[in-house]
Amino acid sequence: MSIRAVATGAYREALPAVAASAAGGLVAGLLLGGMRGELRAVPGLLVLVPALLATRGNVYSSLGARLGSGLHQGLIEPHLPLDERVRAAIAAAIANGLLASTFAATAAWVVLGLIDYPVAPLSRLVSIAVLAGLLSGVVLVGAVLGVTFLAFRRGLDPDTLVGPVVTTTGDLFGLAFLVLAARIVLLGGG
Amino acid sequence: MRSMLPVLFALTLVELGSGLVLGTFQRTLLTYPSLLVLVPVTIGSAGNLGSILAARLSTAFHLGVLSFSPTDERLAGNALAILGLAVTIFPAVGAGAWWLASLTVGARLAAATVIVIAATAGVALALVAVVVALTATYAAYRLGLDPDDVVVPVVTNVCDVLGVVTLFVVVAVVV
Numbered sequence: 001m002s003i004r005a006v007a008t009g010a011y012r013e014a015l016p017a018v019a020a021s022a023a024g025g026l027v028a029g030l031l032l033g034g035m036r037g038e039l040r041a042v043p044g045l046l047v048l049v050p051a052l053l054a055t056r057g058n059v060y061s062s063l064g065a066r067l068g069s070g071l072h073q074g075l076i077e078p079h080l081p082l083d084e085r086v087r088a089a090i091a092a093a094i095a096n097g098l099l100a101s102t103f104a105a106t107a108a109w110v111v112l113g114l115i116d117y118p119v120a121p122l123s124r125l126v127s128i129a130v131l132a133g134l135l136s137g138v139v140l141v142g143a144v145l146g147v148t149f150l151a152f153r154r155g156l157d158p159d160t161l162v163g164p165v166v167t168t169t170g171d172l173f174g175l176a177f178l179v180l181a182a183r184i185v186l187l188g189g190g
Numbered sequence: 191m192r193s194m195l196p197v198l199f200a201l202t203l204v205e206l207g208s209g210l211v212l213g214t215f216q217r218t219l220l221t222y223p224s225l226l227v228l229v230p231v232t233i234g235s236a237g238n239l240g241s242i243l244a245a246r247l248s249t250a251f252h253l254g255v256l257s258f259s260p261t262d263e264r265l266a267g268n269a270l271a272i273l274g275l276a277v278t279i280f281p282a283v284g285a286g287a288w289w290l291a292s293l294t295v296g297a298r299l300a301a302a303t304v305i306v307i308a309a310t311a312g313v314a315l316a317l318v319a320v321v322v323a324l325t326a327t328y329a330a331y332r333l334g335l336d337p338d339d340v341v342v343p344v345v346t347n348v349c350d351v352l353g354v355v356t357l358f359v360v361v362a363v364v365v
Contacts, residue, residue: 006267011274014242021238022279025231026286030294033226046216047209050233054205054350057237058198058343065245065342069252100198108206117213159249163241163342167234175230 013157017164024168031175038182042128044112044119045182051104052129052178055097056170060140063093064162067148071158078149086145094137101133102126124185132181136173143169194339201347208351215358218365224291224304225361231283232311233353239272240319240345247327248337269320273313280312281305303364311360315353322348 039046070076105125112119147165148158219226246268284305326344330337
């Protein structure tokens with residue numbers, strides 16, 4: 001294959017996913033603009049936003065890359081019921097997501113305290129981060145499985161699709177569930 | 191997946207840096223709502239481009255068909271595709287952000303300004319994404335790590351942080 005053939009192939013395969021992801025990202029931007037109330041009520045939440053959104057992307061695009069390599073190597077089958085390798089990878093991804101969310105909230109609280117920046121109580125930040133992590137984790141596992149399995153069955157390369165799909169679903173549901181989690185925790189007086 | 195946890199924690203700290211940059215930048219973002227709408231999409235698209243390249247290189251690596259040479263067709267062709275995607279996507283993203291902001295919260299910058307900001311930041315970020323993805327895949331290969339665990343997260347996060355910083359610099363210059 002020539003450089004031009006590789007470039008054209010990769011461009012054509014990636015463009016629809018990247019464009020759809022950009023459209024989703026614009027909607028995420030509107031959500032970010034709409035959560036100013038929660039950001040004011042929970043000082044430190046804005047500083048936490050990139051870390052929480054990135055955690056979703058990291059954990060679940062690694063899950064997707066792992067499933068993609070497994071499918072390419074013929075180690076896993078792209079259908080239900082899920083085989084044991086896939087179930088173990090899902091459980092590990094959710095556990096990693098919750099641990100990283102807890103760590104992010106704690107680290108943000110410590111850093112903001114050190115630089116004397118107004119910050120909400122630790123219990124409130126951690127509750128919001130964990131609740132949002134759990135809710136978005138369930139949605140993202142579904143998205144990753146759907147995309148990798150369907151793409152592979154149709155002869156497309158899951159590697160090209162899974163990154164953009166996870167980042168976009170992660171940003172949209174990440175922000176939406178972050179607002180929801182903040183409201184629930186604030187209502188519960190946490 | 192356990193090998194991933196230390197990487198995840200390190201990346202979280204990197205992203206907190208990005209959050210702090212966002213914090214200092216907050217006043218400008220609130221003054222110009224079309225720039226606020228632009229934040230997640232600029233960062234996300236840069237991360238996407240980097241992670242597409244990284245995932246493709248990782249799979250080629252697992253299949254044993256990748257060589258780390260500038261004349262390798264897969265390497266050069268995929269890198270070229272990423273730059274082409276950035277040139278296609280980012281001007282449209284700028285127009286979209288301006289339009290959405292003008293429909294909802296109100297746009298205070300000219301459409302052309304927002305498009306120039308998005309396009310400049312986007313192409314700069316695509317160059318960064320290519321360099322970061324190549325470096326991370328090569329480093330994983332040299333260190334004997336599984337690129338699936340390490341490369342995609344590292345590339346996405348570095349692109350996220352540099353995305354915030356790049357947007358910050360471009361806005362500071364243009365606005």
